[in-house]
Amino acid sequence: MADLTGSDLTAAKAQDDVAAPPSAPRRGGAAGLVRWDTAVGALLAVLLLCSFGFVGDFGNTLNLSFLIGNTLPMAVIALPMTMLVAAGEIDLSVGSVAGLSGAVMGSLWNAGMAIETIIPLCLLLGLVCGLVNGLLVTRLGLPSLAVTIGTMAAYRGIAQIVLGANSVTDFPQQYLDFGSGRIPGTFLPYAAIPWAVLAVIAVLVLHATGVGRSLFAVGASAEAAWFAGIRVKRLRLSMFAATGVVSALTGVFWVLHYASARYDNATGLELSVIAAVLLGGVDFDGGKGTLGGAIGGVFLLGTLENTMSLVDVSAQSQTVVTGVLLVVSVLGPRAGRQLARTVARRRSAGSGSAPAATG
Amino acid sequence: MKIRELAIGAVLVLMLAATELDNGSFLSVQGIKDLLLNAGILVLVATGQAVVVITRNVDLSVGSVLGITAFAAGDILQDGGNPVLAVLAAVGLGIAFGLLNGLLVSIGQVPALVVTLGTLYVIRGVDSLWVGSREITANDLPASYSGFGHDGLWAIPYLGLLAAAVLVVVAFYLRHYRSGRELYALGSSPEAGRLAGVPIRRRVLTAYVLCGALAGLAGALYLARFGNVDSGTGSGYELTVVSAVVVGGVAFTGGSGSVHGAALGALLLTSINSVLPAIGVSSVWVLAIDGVLLLAAITVDRLTALRVARVLRNRAAATRSLRDHPARTRRLRHG
Structure with a gap:
């Protein structure tokens, strides 16, 4: 009797294992019918159509270039951040690295250095910041969350030491034009071109090379990835380094775009980037997600902010919306998965009892 | 982990002694009082945060909760309300936000960091919408209320005494109550805790509610201490609180550390803030x-x-x- 119930359980469990994985993503209610990143893309399209249709000033060239220019910092950092999150890590110090790079840029400019030497130095500084994060995480085995909360404060603090309460604004005009101008005849800012190049590289690396596959493998299970011959630590370290460089680059762009180098540039940028990446369907626990989804999330958030300010929704309500979106974007997939699992279990329990009764 | 608390205590004493040697007026009665006044609020919030971190979670929304509860208390006092009612309202509001965070983390099974990052935004946004450009100044408050935030017995402010009392109660609960020990058990290993019959969701919820309540109390005391509250009050405070807790030996990985360690961490961080200007280092x-x-x-x-x-x-x-x-x-x- 005991044996029978035992085999019954095993049969049900085996059925569950066989049936659940392929069917779960599709059967999980509304959230499981389509892929999450496709849904984000569709939502973005709907939002864009509504904004073009109903918000008067949305469609003009000036506003579109504002929208893209203001969203670009988020969009640039989202590229390496997606890779980090896919590999099961996170970097909260990106906003501070951008601020530090801007502050150093300002103080070196004040010291009379040429901007052509300053920018590479800032990128080098970003590399060092990223390496510090990465070495603390990989060599000491510290959680990336704790490390980057620490470096978030430390880098911002160093920026404050470097520049104090000053702001530097007198950068050369052709660089400022690059930061805020747009390609003649279009609504695209100049800076959208380097971003597009970076985005293509990032998509290729994450979705078409072994490095990308390794990142997902590390995020799904670092130990399994290590046994499969992936150099987990080196991979993570290089991702942190890349995030540092890209954040520093964003800091330089921020200074040129807003024509002001201050120590508190890009404060809170890490929050919007992470919100956008998670909104784009990249799993916080690692191993899942697409760059397309993350970029969709970034522009969804950026467009939402732009449209809301056009229809006179205050900045404060926008904060509420960002926060709610962040919570919903992590709660949604989990709730969907939970639902899918319950449905699959009920289904397999129903079909599992039939063979047990006959046998 | 007793060594950790001793080490922080030693660093603290050394630092204060060295500063006193350099600047003789640093440890005057007023100096000690200011130090304890500044530390009191941070100790309260750090105590609540420590309990949450012990369960292997984190609450990043404490700064926003402190800001909104401080304004709520001020709003009641401004209209001539009862001070006790104002403090209770602040604590109640804190409990409500703690409940929200706790439910999302324990029932929703969402990573605590992401959820509380989200509620950090949401609560701050709601606060700004409600407060707008209004602000509460010390003139709007009854003298007895601001008095509580400044006065004390000789060098020890009432605020510090209150923080110490809360600290002792929470430490006793964590050490001697079954449910307090279970917080350590589930933080140390959630899976083992579940198998040992610890009601994980309820305990995590309790931790968040306690953290919210203490943040609310801290908000009411912040109002009494500083008298000046607007929509930006408490922003960025979560960073200081988390630093204090972790410096005090409560590990992010859960299951270890103590609230008095966190309190010492808070005292150390506050002291650094007071020491730097005293020895002539810029506050940047x-x-x-x-x-x-x-x-x-x-x-x-x-x-x-x-x-x-x-x-x-x-x-x-x-x-x-x-x-x-x-x-x-x-x-x-x-x-």
Whole structure:
């Protein structure tokens, strides 16, 4: 009797294992019918159509270039951040690295250095910041969350030491034009071109090379990835380094775009980037997600902010919306998965009892 | 982990003594009082945060909760409300937000960091919408209320006494109550805790509610201490609180540390903020020092943990070889 119930359980469990994985993503209610990143893309399209249709000033060239220019910092950092999150890590110090790079840029400019030497130095500084994060995480085995909360404060603090309460604004005009101008005849800012190049590289690396596959493998299970011959630590370290460089680059762009180098540039940028990446369907626990989804999330958030300010929704309500979106974007997939699992279990329990009764 | 608290205490005493040598007026009655006044609020919030971190979670929304509850208390007092009612309202509002965070984390099974990052935004946004450009100044408050935030017995402010009382109660609960021990158990290993019958969701919820309540109380006291509250009050405070807790030896990985460690961490961070101006260092250094201290604390924790693990492994290996080769026992005992 005991044996029978035992085999019954095993049969049900085996059925569950066989049936659940392929069917779960599709059967999980509304959230499981389509892929999450496709849904984000569709939502973005709907939002864009509504904004073009109903918000008067949305469609003009000036506003579109504002929208893209203001969203670009988020969009640039989202590229390496997606890779980090896919590999099961996170970097909260990106906003501070951008601020530090801007502050150093300002103080070196004040010291009379040429901007052509300053920018590479800032990128080098970003590399060092990223390496510090990465070495603390990989060599000491510290959680990336704790490390980057620490470096978030430390880098911002160093920026404050470097520049104090000053702001530097007198950068050369052709660089400022690059930061805020747009390609003649279009609504695209100049800076959208380097971003597009970076985005293509990032998509290729994450979705078409072994490095990308390794990142997902590390995020799904670092130990399994290590046994499969992936150099987990080196991979993570290089991702942190890349995030540092890209954040520093964003800091330089921020200074040129807003024509002001201050120590508190890009404060809170890490929050919007992470919100956008998670909104784009990249799993916080690692191993899942697409760059397309993350970029969709970034522009969804950026467009939402732009449209809301056009229809006179205050900045404060926008904060509420960002926060709610962040919570919903992590709660949604989990709730969907939970639902899918319950449905699959009920289904397999129903079909599992039939063979047990006959046998 | 007693060593950790002793070490922080020693650093604190050394730092204060060195500052006193450099600047003789630093440890005057008023100086000590200011130090304790500034530390009191941070100690309260850090105590609540420590309880949450012990369960292997985190609450990043404490700064926003402190801001909104401070304004709520001020709003009641401004209209001539009862001070007790104002404090209760602040604590109640804090509990409501703690409940929200706790439900999302425990029922929703969402990573605590992401959820509380979201509620950090949401609560701050709601606060700004409600407050707008209004602000509460010390003139709007009854004298007795602001008095509580400034006065005290000789060098010890009432605020510090209150914080110490809360600290003792929470420490006693964590140490001597079954449900308090269970917070450590589930933080140390959620899976083992579940198998041992710990009601994980309820305990995590309790931790968040306690953290919210203490943040609310801290909000009411912030109002009494500073008298000046607007929509930006408490922003960025979560960073200081988390630093204090981690510097105080409560590990992010859960299950270890104590609330008095967190309180010492809070005292250390506040003291640094007071010491720097006293020895003539610009206050722009404060943020960087906080961050570096946090990094140093987690690094030291990790290195100690690795060392302890190695010692235990060696000892286990030695015991095993003694058991397997009895002949060597004598040699080892004599050696």
